[in-house]
Amino acid sequence: MINKSGIFSKSCSHALKAATFVGKKGLENKSVKLKEIAEEINSPLAFTAKILQKLVKANIIESIRGAKGGFFVSQEKLRQISLKEIVFAIDGEGSYNGCALGFEKCNASKPCALHFQILPIREKLKETLINTSLEDLARAVGENTTFLKE
Amino acid sequence: MINKSGIFSKSCSHALKAATFVGKKGLENKSVKLKEIAEEINSPLAFTAKILQKLVKANIIESIRGAKGGFFVSQEKLRQISLKEIVFAIDGEGSYNGCALGFEKCNASKPCALHFQILPIREKLKETLINTSLEDLARAVGENTTFLKE
DNA sequence: AATAATTAAGACAAAAATGTCCGATTTAAT
DNA sequence: ATTAAATCGGACATTTTTGTCTTAATTATT
Ligand code: FES
Ligand code: FES
Numbered sequence: 001m002i003n004k005s006g007i008f009s010k011s012c013s014h015a016l017k018a019a020t021f022v023g024k025k026g027l028e029n030k031s032v033k034l035k036e037i038a039e040e041i042n043s044p045l046a047f048t049a050k051i052l053q054k055l056v057k058a059n060i061i062e063s064i065r066g067a068k069g070g071f072f073v074s075q076e077k078l079r080q081i082s083l084k085e086i087v088f089a090i091d092g093e094g095s096y097n098g099c100a101l102g103f104e105k106c107n108a109s110k111p112c113a114l115h116f117q118i119l120p121i122r123e124k125l126k127e128t129l130i131n132t133s134l135e136d137l138a139r140a141v142g143e144n145t146t147f148l149k150e
Numbered sequence: 151m152i153n154k155s156g157i158f159s160k161s162c163s164h165a166l167k168a169a170t171f172v173g174k175k176g177l178e179n180k181s182v183k184l185k186e187i188a189e190e191i192n193s194p195l196a197f198t199a200k201i202l203q204k205l206v207k208a209n210i211i212e213s214i215r216g217a218k219g220g221f222f223v224s225q226e227k228l229r230q231i232s233l234k235e236i237v238f239a240i241d242g243e244g245s246y247n248g249c250a251l252g253f254e255k256c257n258a259s260k261p262c263a264l265h266f267q268i269l270p271i272r273e274k275l276k277e278t279l280i281n282t283s284l285e286d287l288a289r290a291v292g293e294n295t296t297f298l299k300e
Numbered sequence: 301a302a303t304a305a306t307t308a309a310g311a312c313a314a315a316a317a318t319g320t321c322c323g324a325t326t327t328a329a330t
Numbered sequence: 331a332t333t334a335a336a337t338c339g340g341a342c343a344t345t346t347t348t349g350t351c352t353t354a355a356t357t358a359t360t
Contacts, residue, residue: 007157007268010348013252020263034307047349053308066357067305083267102163103300113170113287113296117233118157121275128267137263146263150253160318183336197319203338216327217335 007125012090015051016137017041017148019086022061022071023078023138031070042149051090058089060134078135087129096126157275162240165201166287167191167298169236172211172221173228173288181220192299201240208239210284228285237279246276 008016021040025032038048052071056063060081061073073081087095099105100122101112108115140146158166171190175182188198202221206213210231211223223231237245249255250272251262258265290296 007246007248007250007272010252013250016264017251033305044349046351049307050309050349056307063307064357065307065355067303068358069306069356071307083264096157098157100157100163101167101298102160110300111296113291113298114166114233115296116290117278117282121271121278122157124274125271128271132267140266141263146261146265148251148263150260185336194319196321199337200319200339206337213337214327215325215337217333218328219326219336221337 008087009091011051012087014041014043014048015055015086015090016083017043018048018052019055019060019073019081019134020137020141021148022073023134024142026073026075026078027135027138027142029075031064031072033070037071040148054089055086058085060085060089073134075135078138079133081134082130083132083134083137084126084129086134096122096129158237159241161201162237164191164193164198165205165236165240166233167193168198168202169205169210169223169231169284170287170291171298172223173284174292176223176225176228177285177288177292179225181214181222183220187221190298204239205236208235210235210239223284225285228288229283231284232280233282233284233287234276234279236284246272246279 018037018041021037022032034049034052035045037052038045041048043051052061052063055061056071060077061071064070064072097106099107099112100114100118103110103112106112106115106119137146141148168187168191171187172182184199184202185195187202188195191198193201202211202213205211206221210227211221214220214222247256249257249262250264250268253260253262256262256265256269287296291298
């Protein structure tokens with residue numbers, strides 16, 4: 001929703017950043033520990049842990065338990081996973097399909113007052129989330145073109 | 151933010167619907183009472199009252215106190231007010247300017263990992279909110295092309 | 301086997317968003 | 331003036347989101 005922090009919920013922002021950082025390491029076939037992730041994305045440790053658990057359950061990243069453990073994502077997965085999957089995993093199904101004015105379903109046969117204005121924006125967002133892979137984000141961060149914290 | 155209800159917060163959705171309904175009546179130079187608004191947009195009475203108060207303070211609609219009171223918006227205002235004003239009034243400044251990943255400010259010289267993907271979407275949204283007037287929404291609802299409740 | 305390092309999981313806590321209630325205030329009608 | 335119909339404004343309540351803490355489970359190392 002649109003709020004002071006922008007388009008995504010905080011949890012979702014954290015998830016995207018965390019996944020991207022794990023992805024950056026995945027490009028070099030390395031795993032990372034929770035502590036390093038939390039520091040790197042500037043997110044509270046315990047809360048980051050919770051979000052990582054969700055990503056693991058959603059089969060986006062994998063966790064390695066025990067000593068020398070951490071979180072990991074393979075290069076194959078990096079290519080496969082789109083941002084849509086991450087947003088879905090955190091905010092649930094239908095996130096960007098929902099009606100702008102809170103109708104049960106966005107329905108072209110009973111369009112809400114904002115339907116025609118919002119639809120193209122939502123479609124563009126959807127397209128972007130589907131067409132952007134985690135690898136795309138991870139590479140840009142790896143090349144210092146983009147960043148995970150201020 | 152993107153959540154189950156779509157792009158806007160619930161408060162903001164209610165505000166947009168309420169303003170649109172007051173606007174629909176404004177097209178016929180009529181005022182409406184809180185009760186009718188709440189029913190028409192399917193939003194809790196007391197909560198709707200709070201949101202209307204914000205719209206009044208933001209100088210988007212006017213309130214008429216006392217018996218035979220209600221809420222009103224002039225045809226002139228209807229033309230002048232854009233959706234941006236309403237979103238601003240409820241979610242505060244900078245709503246759609248915020249960084250997608252929660253950076254203090256969206257800053258092209260230190261772009262977050264989603265900056266380049268999200269920027270065009272945000273720009274499109276901004277443009278739409280600025281270029282859509284309350285009158286546009288009110289007319290469409292008046293013509294039963296679009297709706298305020300399911 | 302014991303230890304240390306790590307994630308998993310669930311209970312708990314705090315903060316923010318959403319929603320309710322009630323008395324004060326304003327105004328029109330009688 | 332009195333009354334009735336409405337908004338205003340602030341305190342309160344509930345729900346959701348965000349965040350913390352503690353204990354259990356898992357694994358590498360010794
Ligand atoms: S019905 Fe509301 S966005 Fe389509
Ligand atoms: S810096 Fe995050 S959207 Fe621009």
